[in-house]
Amino acid sequence: MHYEETAHNAVLWAHYTDDELAHLHQSVVASLDPQEMSLVLAWILPSSAAQERLALLSDMRMHAPPPVFDSVLGLARAKLSTTDWHKLAKGLGLPAAPQVWPEYVAAH
Template sequence: MNINSQEMQQVAAQEAPRLDLYAGIHKALRALMADTLLALGRTDTDDALELAQASQRVMELLDFCASHLQHENDFIHAAMEARAPGASEVIAHEHEEHERHIGELGGLACALLKLEAKQRAGATLELYRQLALFIASNFQHMHVEETAHNAVLWSRYTDAELAELHAALVASIPPQEMMYVVRWLVPFMNPAERIAMMADMRAHAPAPAFAAALDTVRPHLSGQEWAKLTRGLGLPAVPGLVQA
């Protein structure tokens, strides 16, 4: 990988913060992964509906992870390779491993409800443990991307170029997937990030999409968080009065 310690030190020494393509989506991934794992761990395996819901949540996480890998491969890694050949090689191999793990975990999740009742507790525990290992690997993986990969991107691209790259990536995401991203992304940002994200959406997305995004995130924000968001956007704090 074409990344050296001097390059990373130079990037770290910059006073002005750079555009970070990983920060937001990785907050969403960490939140979704942790929430799904905790939900699986507390599932009542004697309750068929609850077990089905837990299995569905795992499948939704895996689908989101697979889509995220593809977005990074198609946009971020392509940009890195264009100006720093070989820079994404190590993480690209990890992506291949993650794809394999996603397939294995999906098989375990789908098999749960096909098992006899007496087998479900053990199978759910095994899925829980394997999912935990997958998440642990992803947490380390994301740290490398946020440090080493950003060092490559920041040393070879301007923020304006990175913004164009990000816009192209976002434009490629189907509306239904984007709402799922918003649900896990916005609530787990800090207030300044949350306001910036929603302000950008209001500026570039159709008014109904912006309104739908507000409706999506509102139930997952505290009263204080919602007040800060609406105040930052110059919107009324009462959800029913928000106009896009």
């Protein structure tokens, strides 16, 4: 990861603008089918720092269809530790208690 985030990023930033890189990223994400995305997120969500995870899900909340966002929340709930889930839920303004979560999803 360190090599990717230093050497590779340096080459990308030397040849592309931030807007071009964002567009490329969006194109890659859009090319993933739901099964691939679930597999990727199953690794990314528990491995990301709390702020990165919150930023990712906040962006998804704004741009993804509600059923997709709800599915990702369910995956996050299943994959994150209790502490990490509580941080994410608090950041998103969601109830953190597992017994509350199904009722929240059903209502929203």
